[in-house]
Amino acid sequence: MTEITINQPTNAMVKIFLSTDNEQLNYGITGGLIDRSTYNKLKAFVSREDEINSKKENILLLDMVKEVIVLLRPSIYASPTDLQTMSANLWQKIKHYPSATVFLRHLPKTPYQAKDIMREMGLGFELSSYSFDKYHTQKKATDFPKLETINFTAKEQLDKKDYAPTAALANAVRYARDLTNEPSNELTPEIYANDIKRLEHLGLKVTIMNKTELKKKGFNMLLSVAQGSINEPYVCIIEYNGNKKQKGYDVALVGKGVTFDAGGISLKPANGMWDMKQDMAGSAVVVASLKAAVQQKLNLNLVGIVGLVENMPSGTATRPGDIVTSLSGKTVEILNTDAEGRLVLGDCLTYVEKEYKPERIIDIATLTGAIVVALGDEMAGLFSNDDVLSELLTIAGEQSGEELWRFPINDRYRKKVKSDIADLKNISEGRSAGSITAACFLENFLPNKTPWAHLDIAGMDMFSKPKPMYTKGASGFGVLLLNKFLRNLEK
Numbered sequence: 001m002t003e004i005t006i007n008q009p010t011n012a013m014v015k016i017f018l019s020t021d022n023e024q025l026n027y028g029i030t031g032g033l034i035d036r037s038t039y040n041k042l043k044a045f046v047s048r049e050d051e052i053n054s055k056k057e058n059i060l061l062l063d064m065v066k067e068v069i070v071l072l073r074p075s076i077y078a079s080p081t082d083l084q085t086m087s088a089n090l091w092q093k094i095k096h097y098p099s100a101t102v103f104l105r106h107l108p109k110t111p112y113q114a115k116d117i118m119r120e121m122g123l124g125f126e127l128s129s130y131s132f133d134k135y136h137t138q139k140k141a142t143d144f145p146k147l148e149t150i151n152f153t154a155k156e157q158l159d160k161k162d163y164a165p166t167a168a169l170a171n172a173v174r175y176a177r178d179l180t181n182e183p184s185n186e187l188t189p190e191i192y193a194n195d196i197k198r199l200e201h202l203g204l205k206v207t208i209m210n211k212t213e214l215k216k217k218g219f220n221m222l223l224s225v226a227q228g229s230i231n232e233p234y235v236c237i238i239e240y241n242g243n244k245k246q247k248g249y250d251v252a253l254v255g256k257g258v259t260f261d262a263g264g265i266s267l268k269p270a271n272g273m274w275d276m277k278q279d280m281a282g283s284a285v286v287v288a289s290l291k292a293a294v295q296q297k298l299n300l301n302l303v304g305i306v307g308l309v310e311n312m313p314s315g316t317a318t319r320p321g322d323i324v325t326s327l328s329g330k331t332v333e334i335l336n337t338d339a340e341g342r343l344v345l346g347d348c349l350t351y352v353e354k355e356y357k358p359e360r361i362i363d364i365a366t367l368t369g370a371i372v373v374a375l376g377d378e379m380a381g382l383f384s385n386d387d388v389l390s391e392l393l394t395i396a397g398e399q400s401g402e403e404l405w406r407f408p409i410n411d412r413y414r415k416k417v418k419s420d421i422a423d424l425k426n427i428s429e430g431r432s433a434g435s436i437t438a439a440c441f442l443e444n445f446l447p448n449k450t451p452w453a454h455l456d457i458a459g460m461d462m463f464s465k466p467k468p469m470y471t472k473g474a475s476g477f478g479v480l481l482l483n484k485f486l487r488n489l490e491k
Helices: 022-030 036-046 049-056 080-094 114-128 159-183 189-202 211-217 220-226 273-278 281-296 341-356 372-373 387-400 411-416 434-443 479-490
Strands: 014-017 060-062 066-072 099-103 148-151 203-207 232-239 251-261 301-311 322-325 332-336 360-365 378-383 404-406 451-455
Touching: 014 080, 080 114, 080 434, 114 148, 114 159, 159 281, 159 479, 189 232, 189 251, 189 281, 189 301, 203 211, 211 220, 220 301, 220 322, 220 341, 232 281, 232 341, 251 273, 251 281, 251 341, 251 479, 273 281, 281 301, 281 360, 281 479, 301 341, 332 341, 341 360, 341 434, 360 387, 360 479, 372 378, 372 434, 378 387, 378 434, 387 404, 387 451, 387 479, 411 434, 434 451
Parallel strands: 014 066, 014 099, 099 148, 251 301, 251 360, 360 451, 378 404
Antiparallel strands: 060 066, 203 232, 232 301, 322 332, 378 451
16 A cells, blocks of 8 residues: 655544445455444445435545544546545545545546546645735634645555656646735746746746847837836746757747736726736746646647736836837837737747747737626636647646637737737727737737637636635636646647
8 A cells, every 4th residue: 555645744534435335445444544443433324325415415524533534425427627626625624634544446437547536636635725825924723724644545556656747737836826926016027037047946947038138139019018117027938848859849838927017007997906916827827837847747848938027107107109119020009008918928929939939839818808708707718820729728628627718810800900000009999809809919929820829817817716626816727727738739
């Protein structure tokens, strides 16, 4: 018997059975994992199966004096996301016990072996147990969960190496959440750039371009967003070469990193503006996805680029009506300084396509409020110039539980971002089709027409109420999706 420990070991006080058949119970007693008294009580509890199933419950707790026995009844057709959600719900029931032991078995009528179930349940435990409380100075000890260890046991061998890729993925999601939850005074563009630079110790190559370099290269749209802030802009490029035999890059990931978005001269309303610290969520997903890739040792070559800026009003800020020349050479009339994310992304898209020539480009951003109106907080918007790439991302979304819905891009929408006095304008007239026209704007900055997808995650970057796999606050939405996409691509 091998135990898979997520955190630090302590004496188990919670024992979890994934099924309630006699084989599983007998394994518990013959393996010395439960005593005869517990076995008898558990078997009596199992005898209530018909009554329990009528209530459609799949998590049952048997409270005892010294320990708690938990019975899990997943559907025999349970999907990976079902198992993750089940363990996330279970976390809420057992988090005040110091440790837990999970007894695993193969689920009938599914391809899942015990190690597969361990991976999915472990991910659910790790993501649902996330909290961001570093700035609390006074908090009762009872407010903190006690659960430190979850041991997975099974008849077959459970190797810690099997869990390592999942541990890396969970760590990446938590990292994205940490970055996104940070207040803007603690995550300025400079602080953020330095934090990304520290990832080099994992084996990533990180290049940082400062304001002087960005001016020389022609990142004028990005610079126009930053010019109202005292905090200078940066662009970070992260390279991962996991396939030494291959030249070139399989995928480029591009992230919007607006560390605070006041709207510039087109000032946002005060109500809710505090949430604009999370307008860099797309960049956090890109950085975390590269971190997961190197720790999982993916057999791919990847490049990530994030534009880190702060959008503030001041005497030096860009004015509505100003015209700038983008890195691509196209001129842009800036009619609304609060439509800034597309300006940041546009220059980054041009640069990564020209300099790195990836086979595919995916950008991810909290880009428009319009996508929240369209999709709410249930899924993210997908826009693309390539059907194959769209299909691959849609499948990855379904598999990871981070779903996408594709919107159209065509000439009827493209004409809405044409300017009378410049090549383009950064908003269309009126409020209709705002997410689509934003994507049409971005499309202009890929002169080589590389297969590209734009993911608008506004509405999914944070939740005002917790969900089973997501706590209140930053979600890290997109890390699971992109990781599944990359791992599918690797195969």
